[in-house]
Amino acid sequence: MPELAEVEYYRKQWDPGIGETVERIRTHPAARVFRDTPAAAIRRGLEGTRFLASHAHGKQMMFAFSGDTWLGLHLGMSGELKTAPPDSLPEKHDHLVLALASVSLVFRDPRMFGKVTLERTDDGEAPVWWRELPPQPLDPGFTKTRVRDFARRFPKTPVKTLLLDQRGFPGIGNWMADEICWQMRIAPHLPTGEMDESTLDALWKTTRRISREALRVIGTDWGDPGDTWLMNHRWRDGGICPRRGCKTELVRADLRGRTTCWCPVCQG
Ligand SMILES: [Zn+2]
Numbered sequence: 001m002p003e004l005a006e007v008e009y010y011r012k013q014w015d016p017g018i019g020e021t022v023e024r025i026r027t028h029p030a031a032r033v034f035r036d037t038p039a040a041a042i043r044r045g046l047e048g049t050r051f052l053a054s055h056a057h058g059k060q061m062m063f064a065f066s067g068d069t070w071l072g073l074h075l076g077m078s079g080e081l082k083t084a085p086p087d088s089l090p091e092k093h094d095h096l097v098l099a100l101a102s103v104s105l106v107f108r109d110p111r112m113f114g115k116v117t118l119e120r121t122d123d124g125e126a127p128v129w130w131r132e133l134p135p136q137p138l139d140p141g142f143t144k145t146r147v148r149d150f151a152r153r154f155p156k157t158p159v160k161t162l163l164l165d166q167r168g169f170p171g172i173g174n175w176m177a178d179e180i181c182w183q184m185r186i187a188p189h190l191p192t193g194e195m196d197e198s199t200l201d202a203l204w205k206t207t208r209r210i211s212r213e214a215l216r217v218i219g220t221d222w223g224d225p226g227d228t229w230l231m232n233h234r235w236r237d238g239g240i241c242p243r244r245g246c247k248t249e250l251v252r253a254d255l256r257g258r259t260t261c262w263c264p265v266c267q268g
Pocket of ligand 1: 241
């Protein structure tokens with residue numbers, strides 16, 4: 001599932017079309033991705049507008065078009081953004097294709113947990129809900145105090161589960177949450193109420209560091225953070241803790257409905 005850095009990567013994929021006008025729109029109208037805004041409304045609202053800018057926030061994206069028209073996009077489990085030649089036909093899972101003069105902007109989503117919305121505003125600003133999204137890990141508003149206060153609201157919640165809460169940690173998803181716990185050497189199931197102030201400060205700091213590094217490596221050109229991160233080891237059975245001198249077999253188990261991976265020694 002796309003998280004902070006993957007979403008940032010996908011956001012930029014449509015940028016070659018910035019400044020161009022939407023000439024034709026193709027949709028799969030019955031696709032579940034149009035559950036909030038019907039495909040017909042998106043076609044009507046976007047045709048003839050000019051693509052102005054792209055924005056990402058956590059796991060969400062917002063594309064600005066002329067006429068104060070805002071296309072919201074959530075990639076869900078399996079969504080992707082890509083470009084195609086302007087006259088190419090949509091493939092099976094290409095549910096939304098905006099044909100501009102020199103390029104087509106494609107939203108592809110095989111599992112259709114993703115979502116497309118279209119809104120108009122009248123003040124030149126993005127919709128209110130977008131402007132009111134909580135601060136992302138690298139935003140100035142994402143402070144130590146904010147993280148402490150957020151954690152204190154949910155003392156019984158496992159720290160891994162807290163990290164997945166988009167109200168507190170927008171953009172953090174399953175692999176990043178596991179990575180943060182592993183790099184901090186804390187058990188993912190540790191209740192946040194058992195974390196003292198300095199551990200919560202470390203949670204803030206580690207969240208920011210991993211977000212920064214993921215954006216730098218994955219968000220730019222889908223690079224690989226390397227084998228010293230848990231990330232590359234957590235997907236497969238029999239994965240081994242990559243920490244120098246540990247090499248213990250990693251554990252994978254369900255934690256509040258999400259597959260969680262950790263090292264029973266480093267994070268014991
Ligand atoms: Zn270990």
